[in-house]
Every structure is written in C-alpha cells, then in structure tokens.
Amino acid sequence: MPWTWLIPLAIPVLLVLWFVGIYNSLVRRRVQVQNAWAQIDVQLKRRYDLIPNLIETVKGYMAHERTVLENVTKARQQAIDVSGVADQAQAENILTGALRQLFAVAENYPDLKANQNFLQLQEELTSTENKIAFARQFYNDAVQDYNTGLQVFPSSLVASMFGFRSKPFFELEDAAQREAPQVRF
Amino acid sequence: MQRHIQSNKRWSVVLVLLCMGLLVAFGWALDLYYGFPYHVSILIALGVAIVLAVTGYFGGDDVVLSLSRARPLSHDENPRLDNVVEEMAIAAGLPKPRVFVIEDPSPNAFATGRNPREATIAVTTGLLTKLNRDELQGVIAHELAHVRNYDTLFMTLIAVMVGTIALLSDAIWRTRWRGRGGRVGGQAQALLMLVALVLILLSPIAAKLIQLAASRRREYLADASAALITRYPAGLASALQKIAADPADLVSANRATQHMYIVNPLRHEGGSSLWSTHPPIEERIARLRRMAYLGEGEGARGPLTAEPPSAAPPAATPTPLSDVPATPPLPLTAAAALPMTPPAPKTADTNACPRCQEPLAKGRTAGQEVRGCRACGGIFLGEAALADLLARAPKRLADLDRRYPNRLGMDWQNLGDKTCPVCGTALRAQPLPQHPRTIVDRCPHGHGVWFDDQEVARVADARVSGP
Incomplete structure (x- = not known):
C-alpha cells in the first residue's frame, strides 16, 4: 500500500505528542498549586488587615486584657514577617490561637458583644478563618494531585527530565502542637 | 467529573x-x-x-x-x-x-x-x-x-x-x-x-x-x-x-x-x-x-x-x-468545643473503618493479624499484635502503610468521631506509650489501637532508627 511508509514516521510523532501532553498536564497542575497558594495568601493578608480594626474596637472594652491583645498583635506581626510554607503555617497557627483566645475572653464582656462593629468584625474574621481553611484544603488537594503526578509512571519520567519539584503541604498542626497530648475527636 | x-x-x-x-x-x-x-x-x-x-x-x-x-x-x-x-x-x-x-x-x-x-x-x-x-x-x-x-x-x-x-x-x-x-x-x-x-x-x-x-x-x-x-x-x-x-x-x-x-x-x-x-x-x-x-x-x-x-x-x-x-x-x-459520642457498644464485630466506615481488609504481617482500610489508609491493630510487632518486626510494621494506601487522599488528622471496629465504642485519643509523640486512638475495652494514615510508619520508623 502506498501509505505504509508513513508508519515509521508516525510513531515518533505520536510519541512526541504524548510526551507534550504529559508535560502540559504537569505544568497545568503546577500552576493550579501556585494559584491555590495565591488564594491562601490573599486571605492571610485580609486577616492581617482586619486585626488592627478589631484591636481598635476591643481596646476600650478590654482594658484589663492587655496580654491577650498584645499576643494577637505580636502573632500578627510574626505571621507577616515569616516566609516559606512551613513557617507560614506555624505562624498562622499561633495567630489563630491568639485570636481564639481573644474571642473567648470577649465572651466575658456583654457590652462588647452587643457592639455592632465588633459583631461585624467577628463575622468577617470567622469567615476569613474559614476561607483560609478552605483555601488550605484546596491547596493541599492541588499539591496532592501534582505530587502524585510526579511520582506515578510514566509522568514521573517527564517530571524528572524537566526538574519538576514536589510541593509541600500546608499543615494546620505543627509538630510542636502534636507533641502536647491533647484530646482529639 | x-x-x-x-x-x-x-x-x-x-x-x-x-x-x-x-x-x-x-x-x-x-x-x-x-x-x-x-x-x-x-x-x-x-x-x-x-x-x-x-x-x-x-x-x-x-x-x-x-x-x-x-x-x-x-x-x-x-x-x-x-x-x-x-x-x-x-x-x-x-x-x-x-x-x-x-x-x-x-x-x-x-x-x-x-x-x-x-x-x-x-x-x-x-x-x-x-x-x-x-x-x-x-x-x-x-x-x-x-x-x-x-x-x-x-x-x-x-x-x-x-x-x-x-x-x-x-x-x-x-x-x-x-x-x-x-x-x-x-x-x-x-x-x-x-x-x-x-x-x-x-x-x-x-x-x-x-x-x-x-x-x-x-x-x-x-x-x-x-x-x-x-x-x-x-x-x-x-x-x-x-x-x-x-x-x-x-x-x-x-x-x-x-x-x-x-x-x-x-x-x-x-x-x-x-x-x-x-x-x-x-x-x-x-x-x-x-x-x-x-x-x-x-x-x-x-x-x-x-x-x-x-x-x-x-x-x-x-x-x-x-x-x-x-x-x-x-x-x-474548630475541634475544641465539639462533643464526643458516649460509649455505645454495638452487638457484633462490625469491622467498619473507624474513619470512613468502609469494611476493613484483614491481613497478616509477621504472624500477627492486621486490619487496614483501603480507603483512608488507616490501620487497626490488636494490643498484643501491636506490642509484638513493635518489639519484633518494626520494619514489617512500617511496610503496612504501603499496603493500605490513603486512596481518598484526605488529611485525616483531627477529623470526625472514631469508633472501635470490634465493639463500636468511641475510641479515646491517647499518646502511644512506646512513642509518646504520636497520639493514637485506643479502644477503651482493649480491642486495639487505630493508626491514621502514615502514623504506623512514623512509630515504626522511630523504633527502627532508635530513640
């Protein structure tokens, strides 16, 4: 047949196409991870922006809770200063803890709890906290998808050839917190 | 999808x-x-x-x-x-x-x-x-x-x-x-x-x-x-x-x-x-x-x-x-104020995964019976089996995590209530005596210990590489 000579030509072409497909899917997943991280970043920044307002609102009512307020301010500054996924996660955990403490203490101040501004900030901070949690969930899913792609055959070949590196998970609990015996449900 | x-x-x-x-x-x-x-x-x-x-x-x-x-x-x-x-x-x-x-x-x-x-x-x-x-x-x-x-x-x-x-x-x-x-x-x-x-x-x-x-x-x-x-x-x-x-x-x-x-x-x-x-x-x-x-x-x-x-x-x-x-x-x-189910023993051995309720897959490693979940990657070990494996065959124990992969791909830490697959009682979270940094879920009636995905490997590896 006249077209049989095409076969030896077609095989390398198909191989290259297949290769390109794998490479592109890896790149797509990597971009997904980067986007997911950007989303976490946006929400973290939003939380940093909300905290000064919160402190301002709360200060008048909670004059005796100086340490609680200072802890939040300090934790916020620390979280802004660090970089890197693991350090960021740890700093955010500390900030979350400090905020929780603040809201817990706020329960003792009925006047504060009736303050419209405070309630609004509480809703926004709660939601931002949720957004961070969900963004982290989405990020971890994306990382898992990407890292799996790096490890399974045959995309692992392409990955190692082009130097794709695995991405770290954003862990909520840090090692230090896990060490302390705590009741989990 | x-x-x-x-x-x-x-x-x-x-x-x-x-x-x-x-x-x-x-x-x-x-x-x-x-x-x-x-x-x-x-x-x-x-x-x-x-x-x-x-x-x-x-x-x-x-x-x-x-x-x-x-x-x-x-x-x-x-x-x-x-x-x-x-x-x-x-x-x-x-x-x-x-x-x-x-x-x-x-x-x-x-x-x-x-x-x-x-x-x-x-x-x-x-x-x-x-x-x-x-x-x-x-x-x-x-x-x-x-x-x-x-x-x-x-x-x-x-x-x-x-x-x-x-x-x-x-x-x-x-x-x-x-x-x-x-x-x-x-x-x-x-x-x-x-x-x-x-x-x-x-x-x-x-x-x-x-x-x-x-x-x-x-x-x-x-x-x-x-x-x-x-x-x-x-x-x-x-x-x-x-x-x-x-x-x-x-x-x-x-x-x-x-x-x-x-x-x-x-x-x-x-x-x-x-x-x-x-x-x-x-x-x-x-x-x-x-x-x-x-x-x-x-x-x-x-x-x-x-x-x-x-x-x-x-x-x-x-x-x-x-x-x-x-x-x-x-x-x-988040987790702090949430309640825990009170002990409610079921009648029979349900063999359901404490995490995801899938039936557990039974197997043996180094002569001891093991149950693992092929969905969430967790592993349930009897108290005696755990002690024996930790002392005698920590390497085989670490291999278990590979045998039961976390197919659902979730981070199972701190999620959900867990119940004993044998008696249905709520498991208690406790540090493992042999490896206090790991908190495991133990059946209060002594039926065994639940390890989430990767936890077994962490414990066993610590044993292999020495304290």
Whole structure:
C-alpha cells in the first residue's frame, strides 16, 4: 500500500505528542498549586488587615486584657514577617490561637458583644478563618494531585527530565502542637 | 467529573438542536395545515428558534432570575451569605458567583449561568433565616457543584427553551380548532392534522421527560460534590431536612424553573411522583448520612463555624469527657468545643473503618493479624499484635502503610468521631506509650489501637532508627 511508509514516521510523532501532553498536564497542575497558594495568601493578608480594626474596637472594652491583645498583635506581626510554607503555617497557627483566645475572653464582656462593629468584625474574621481553611484544603488537594503526578509512571519520567519539584503541604498542626497530648475527636 | 462536564455540554447542544428542530417542525406542520404563502410559518419558526437559542445561551440566567423574582444582594445586606458563598467558591476552586436573593419565606436555592465565570446563585430569604452556617455552606456547595459541573448551563437552557416551547404549544393548542382548509384536501388533510396534533401533544411531554432525565443523577452528584467541598456531609443533610420539612411553597417557582432548585419547590402541589424532577429527598439525606467518614452530625472538622451546630440530627446527647480540660466557649471553635459520642457498644464485630466506615481488609504481617482500610489508609491493630510487632518486626510494621494506601487522599488528622471496629465504642485519643509523640486512638475495652494514615510508619520508623 502506498501509505505504509508513513508508519515509521508516525510513531515518533505520536510519541512526541504524548510526551507534550504529559508535560502540559504537569505544568497545568503546577500552576493550579501556585494559584491555590495565591488564594491562601490573599486571605492571610485580609486577616492581617482586619486585626488592627478589631484591636481598635476591643481596646476600650478590654482594658484589663492587655496580654491577650498584645499576643494577637505580636502573632500578627510574626505571621507577616515569616516566609516559606512551613513557617507560614506555624505562624498562622499561633495567630489563630491568639485570636481564639481573644474571642473567648470577649465572651466575658456583654457590652462588647452587643457592639455592632465588633459583631461585624467577628463575622468577617470567622469567615476569613474559614476561607483560609478552605483555601488550605484546596491547596493541599492541588499539591496532592501534582505530587502524585510526579511520582506515578510514566509522568514521573517527564517530571524528572524537566526538574519538576514536589510541593509541600500546608499543615494546620505543627509538630510542636502534636507533641502536647491533647484530646482529639 | 470531566466526563460529566463534557456530557453536559454535549447534551446542551443536543437540547438546543432538538428544540430548534421541534420548533421548525411546528412551523412545517402549521404550514402544511394552514397553507401559508412562501412557507412563512417555517421561516418564522426558524427565526424564533434561533433567537431562543441565542437568548437561552447568553441571557438564560437573567431570564430565569427575573422569572424567579430574584434581586442582587450586596455584601452588607447579608454578610454571612456573601461570606459563605465566597468560602465555598474558594473551597471549590471557582470564581465567586453573583449572589441573588428571592423574597420568599419558603427555603430554597438554585444556581444558573452558562459557565463558572458567569454563574449566579439565588437563595430565598427563608433559607437565610432558617439555616445555620453549616447548613448554608452545604446548600451553597451543592449549588457550586452544579456550576462546576456545567449543570447550570444545561438546566438554564432547559428552563428557557423548553419553557417557551411549552408556552407555544399551549397557545397553538388553543387555536387549533379554528383552522381553515388548506391546499391539500380530504384524507391528506386529516393525516396532516394528525401529525400536527401529535407534534403539539408531543412537545410538552418531551419537555417533561427532559426535565426528568435532567435532574436525578445531577442532584446526587451535586450532593456528593458538596460533601467533598465542605468535608461535612451532615451540614447539607440537615439543610435538606429543614427544607423538606418546610410547609410553604415557593410562589415565584413554576414548571419551567422547578428543576433548577435544590429541593423541588412545587412538591406540595401533589401530582404523581412520576413527574417529580428531583430524587426523593429522604434518599438524598440517607446517602449523605452514609458518607459517614465524619460521623453522623457534629464531628470535628477543618473549617470553623461562628454558630454552634444547632439542628444536629443524631439523638445521642453530647457528654463532655472527664479527662477533657474544660473548654471555654470559643466563637472561633474548630475541634475544641465539639462533643464526643458516649460509649455505645454495638452487638457484633462490625469491622467498619473507624474513619470512613468502609469494611476493613484483614491481613497478616509477621504472624500477627492486621486490619487496614483501603480507603483512608488507616490501620487497626490488636494490643498484643501491636506490642509484638513493635518489639519484633518494626520494619514489617512500617511496610503496612504501603499496603493500605490513603486512596481518598484526605488529611485525616483531627477529623470526625472514631469508633472501635470490634465493639463500636468511641475510641479515646491517647499518646502511644512506646512513642509518646504520636497520639493514637485506643479502644477503651482493649480491642486495639487505630493508626491514621502514615502514623504506623512514623512509630515504626522511630523504633527502627532508635530513640
């Protein structure tokens, strides 16, 4: 047949196409991870922006809770200063803890709890906290998808050839917190 | 998932072509029956069909929204709803949709839009007042799942195109008997009249059938996706329960839009269940409850809630454990203030995974019996087996994690209630004596120890490499 000579030509072409497909899917997943991280970043920044307002609102009512307020301010500054996924996660955990403490203490101040501004900030901070949690969930899913792609055959070949590196998970609990015996449900 | 999206797009095209075909057939039937000059009725029908297809695609969402009397909602008007929508959009990895509200005490919601970038979610004011934050998250996640799956494209097209055809056929049905004789006479005319009749009769039935086919699988899939997005199936389950229990009908819903809502808004109108567009709500709730990897009801969960989970379905009353330090009432609480199921021994060895309720796979390693979960990657070991393996064969123990991979791919730390696969009692979290840094879940009746994914390897590796 006249077209049989095409076969030896077609095989390398198909191989290259297949290769390109794998490479592109890896790149797509990597971009997904980067986007997911950007989303976490946006929400973290939003939380940093909300905290000064919160402190301002709360200060008048909670004059005796100086340490609680200072802890939040300090934790916020620390979280802004660090970089890197693991350090960021740890700093955010500390900030979350400090905020929780603040809201817990706020329960003792009925006047504060009736303050419209405070309630609004509480809703926004709660939601931002949720957004961070969900963004982290989405990020971890994306990382898992990407890292799996790096490890399974045959995309692992392409990955190692082009130097794709695995991405770290954003862990909520840090090692230090896990060490302390705590009741989990 | 990708296949579902493709099928939605494909069916959307088929639907549009089908509706256009039906309309043109109408025109043709009218043409034959009345004998208009220049086949004008075919041309008109074609024109109407094209206009309909274009508006259905580009303006379908606005048509549906105005039909439902929905209006846009600003952030300050209801920050909670707006925030929940944004939270869920982040969790689903979608752009934030527009948020609309329908003034109606009956709780319900729907989503529309031709693609995720042009999506809108509309909820009734009744939904906002009746649901707590967890439930609202479930509902919004369900709607976003429709958006992500391109169900909204298909469902909006159905609402617009099928709705119009149903209206048209109604109109023709009314004028049908006033026809005069056309070019063709006698027998042929009777035949053509029959064809016209069949077409006229067929179209609303076909429309109904499409509505039927449209909804069932979609709803189940969206429920499941919502569970995955929120990681909390109980929220949506209890929302569905509340919506189903509400006696009021949604005033602005009609036959053309009923299939778009999360729960059929016309369900109180009676009529046979054959015509219902949604799967039975009890079945949907049951399926959600069965996705029990987070336990029934208020298990601990990743994201936080501003309100306490109020309408929690399980009858078991939460009892604080004596060894738990009293937790202050935290508004930003995640796991801290959530209760634990009291001991409730079941009758027999259920062999259900403490995490995800899948049946555990039994096996042996270094002569000891092991149970592992092939879904979540956890491992359950008898006390004696654990002690023996740790002392004698830590390497084999570490290998277990590879044998039971975490197929569900979730981070299982701090999620959900856990019960002993042997006796059903709630497991107690304790540091493992041989490796105090790892907190494991132990059966209080001594049936064994539960290791989450990777925990066994961590313990065993520590033993191998020495303290």
